[in-house]
Structures are given as structure tokens and as C-alpha cells.
Amino acid sequence: MEKLKQRIREEGKIRGTNELLKVDSFLNHQMDTAFLAELGQAFREKFDGCQVDKILTIETSGIGIAVAAAPAFGNVPVLFAKKNKTKNIAGDVFISQAESFTQDRRPYNIFVSKEFLKAGEKVLLMDDFLANGSALAALLDIAQQAGAQVVGAAIVIEKTFQPGGRLLRDKGIRVESLARIASMSEETGVVFAD
């Protein structure tokens, strides 16, 4: 999506080489809600004709894009997986484990109440970033535990120099990203994959 690439070029803050990209001005601290709704429309076009019963995302930064995208999908419910660093999670939940790559690969649990994810539901996974794919793989695991049918993964920004996109596609998941970053550095700026 050209408009997204342009905003990443203009507003993205890069640290190091292929290390950190901050898009805090519109995506995951301040949220440009009109623009996020446009991203949602772009997701709808990517998954044109696909039935989506529910959007499944993960706290924190997936929530904004998922809620802003919901109207484009007929205002389907948005379910966000919760993160919990303790081992004690109460209630009847699906649990999976992810690793934080920004926090020294520390593992954490994510969980979703069983009552909100049912067998046969057509679920679209959604997140702001796809890098190593640990969070998305955990979401996928939870959807599969529930017996839900995963329509695909809708990603705002994919870093193609990290393995998450390939890992998901190798599992047969359709991954649609609105901007794919091949490399980035403070010197060169952002280089897009296509």
C-alpha cells in the first residue's frame, strides 16, 4: 500500500541496521484512526470474498488496528489474546507461549477464553508487525486449539529480513502485509521488498 510506505518513509524512526523501526506517530502509540480505517479497508481488499467471523489479535499494539479495521469486515467482533508472564492463569482458557525478541527472548504466555473462540469459526489473525513471528505463531496455535478456521494473517508491516512471514507461510497460512520491509538502517532509510 503506497500511502503506508510513504508514511513509514516520512515518519518512521530507525535505530541501528535492521533493528528497530518506530511508527509511533500513527500506528502504535498515537493512532491515526482515519488512516487505520483505510488500512482496514486495504485488508478487506486483500481478503476480498473471504468470510471472516472474527478478528483475533494480541495486546497491546494489535488492538488499535484490529478495532479500526473491524468496520471494513462488517463490524465483526475483535478478540485480543492477553499476555501474562505468570504461570497462573485462571479459568477455562486456551494458552500458548511466545517469546519477546525485544526483551531478551523472554517467554510469556498468551491466552484467550474458550467461550469466545469456537470450532469452525472463520478467524482472521491481525497484528501491527510481523518480524520473528513468535506472537503470530502463538495466536495460530490458539486458533488451532479451538478448531477455528484461520482465514489468514493480516499484517500492517512485515520485516522480510526476519523469518516470521516465511514460517507462517510454510505452515500454509495466507499472510497479507500492507508494507514489506526488506532492510532498513539509519543511513539508507527503509528499503521495501516490492
Next chain:
Amino acid sequence: MEKLKQRIREEGKIRGTNELLKVDSFLNHQMDTAFLAELGQAFREKFDGCQVDKILTIETSGIGIAVAAAPAFGNVPVLFAKKNKTKNIAGDVFISQAESFTQDRRPYNIFVSKEFLKAGEKVLLMDDFLANGSALAALLDIAQQAGAQVVGAAIVIEKTFQPGGRLLRDKGIRVESLARIASMSEETGVVFAD
């Protein structure tokens, strides 16, 4: 808002007396995005005629209602304060401190980048719950540090048996809540204040 009260009555899960109310089916785990947009419209009517430049909320569960409400306010930007339990917060940020009442009054920092909150901006605070008011007071502190003008606080569910609403109103903040709970218990269910 009658429709909200009805959903709280029908879907809310109460534990103890005046202790815990879960509305996970539509507000803060699974989010009924069409209904959240209606809540946003109800906020717009409460603050009818007030200029709102930005909605300020706090992660995690404030994000969904704020993003869903933004269209009713002309798609203003939504800014969410981030929580951080460490003392090391990088960058040029406004910081305040809140206490978690669900986690043994453990204090935590919340912060907002200075570049996204400016003097004179008309800011509407928004959150899913108002109970003891610690998070809202911290948001208010941050808005005041920035020199922003606080239009008011838009709250989905206020627990009037806890002091948060009074504390904010005593500070001169206009608080508008869509449902006000006077008491609740497993035996009596939810009793609304008005």
C-alpha cells in the same frame, strides 16, 4: 445508557461483593465493535458541542473503546499512555505514576511521548472502567504536564462505590459515565446508581 446497562445485567460476571465485574464478552477481551461504536456515539452526545482534538487513553483495555469511539469525534487521533513497571523509560516523555488495585496496589509508571501531546490541545480522557481513579488521575497529570486542556473524562462503566469519580470531579474534571454501578454482588446482581 439503557442498552449498556442491559448488557452488563445479562453478560456481566460478578465475583464477591463490590469486588470484580467482568464484561469480557463485549468490552475488554472480546470486543463487540459495532456496540463500541454506539458507546462512542453516546460519548459524543454527552460532550455535545465540545471541541475534542485528541482522545487520551491508557493501555490495554482503554484502546478498544477509544479507537471505536474516534469516528464519532471526527476521527481524531487516539493516544494511549504506555505502562512500564521499570524505572527506565527512554526518550522525551511525560511520566506519571498509578497504582494497580487488582494487583496489590503495586505502583507502575505510565508515559506518553512529548511529541504527541501539546499545550493547548483539547483532550478527552477515555477508559473502560473508573473505580479508584488511579489510572485516570495519572492520565490527567500527564495531560496537565503537557499543558493540554482536558475536556473531560469519558467512562464506559463507573463504580460509584469507589472514590475515583468523586476524586476527579473534585478536581474540576467533567466525568461522563455511560453506566454507573452503585453496588454489585453475586446475590443481588448489579444495582445501578441512576
